[in-house]
Amino acid sequence: xxxxxxxxxxxxxxxxxxxxxxxxxxxxxxxxxxxxxxxxxxxxxxxxxxxxxxxxxxxxxxxxxxxxxxxxxxxxxxxxxxxxxxxxxxxxxxxxxxxxxxxxxxxxxxxxxxxxxxxxxxxxxxxxxxxxxxxxxxxxxxxxxxxxxxxxxxxxxxxxxxxxxxxxxxxxxxxxxxxxxxx
Numbered sequence: 001x002x003x004x005x006x007x008x009x010x011x012x013x014x015x016x017x018x019x020x021x022x023x024x025x026x027x028x029x030x031x032x033x034x035x036x037x038x039x040x041x042x043x044x045x046x047x048x049x050x051x052x053x054x055x056x057x058x059x060x061x062x063x064x065x066x067x068x069x070x071x072x073x074x075x076x077x078x079x080x081x082x083x084x085x086x087x088x089x090x091x092x093x094x095x096x097x098x099x100x101x102x103x104x105x106x107x108x109x110x111x112x113x114x115x116x117x118x119x120x121x122x123x124x125x126x127x128x129x130x131x132x133x134x135x136x137x138x139x140x141x142x143x144x145x146x147x148x149x150x151x152x153x154x155x156x157x158x159x160x161x162x163x164x165x166x167x168x169x170x171x172x173x174x175x176x177x178x179x180x181x182x183x
Contacts, residue, residue, distance in 0.1 A: 004080060005055075005076075008042075008046055009046055009049070009050060009055075011032060011035075012028055012032070012043065012046050012047060012050065013050065013055060013056075013069070013073075013076075014073075015027075015028050015031055015032075016028070016056060016067060016068070016069045017069055017072065017073045020069075021068070022059065022066035022067060022068040023066065023067055023068070024061075024064055024065070024066055024067075025040060025043050025044045025047055025064065025065070025067075026040070026064075028043050028047065029043045047065075047067050050067070051067065054070060055069070055070060055071070056068060056069055056070060057070055085098075
């Protein structure tokens with residue numbers, strides 16, 4: 001499980017993700033300096049630490065490096081959510097509480113994501129794509145445990161190698177949801 005990025009790590013990774021190309025320390029530094037006073041060596045150390053942790057890969061270019069994200073921001077967020085959910089002593093209650101915090105737009109995004117993951121066959125089997133609705137918020141105590149249709153050997157949800165940046169040290173770049181769906 002990835003630990004959450006610190007404030008400065010997140011600021012650096014935000015730029016790497018946003019630019020979606022190999023970047024230099026100097027480029028990140030100049031952009032960060034528009035918001036705060038920061039030293040070149042600080043940015044260099046943060047990028048080196050992110051490399052050591054498997055968040056970025058780097059290639060030498062002259063006397064400097066160019067850094068590139070190993071994973072997407074979406075994969076990072078998904079790994080954090082998966083870890084938080086798997087740490088709960090009542091995963092169903094945690095999901096119900098999470099759904100209760102969501103806006104209507106977020107619930108619709110979740111419905112869309114479920115349809116993408118389930119594929120077009122499941123919509124045909126049920127007769128309607130709308131059956132993949134997000135449950136209404138209810139009390140955590142009354143939530144039934146979710147069915148386990150996948151997961152890892154310990155029965156925890158997820159478990160896809162490459163979606164955890166700590167497992168990406170081999171330099172593998174996980175496919176994004178867009179890549180898996182062909183969009």
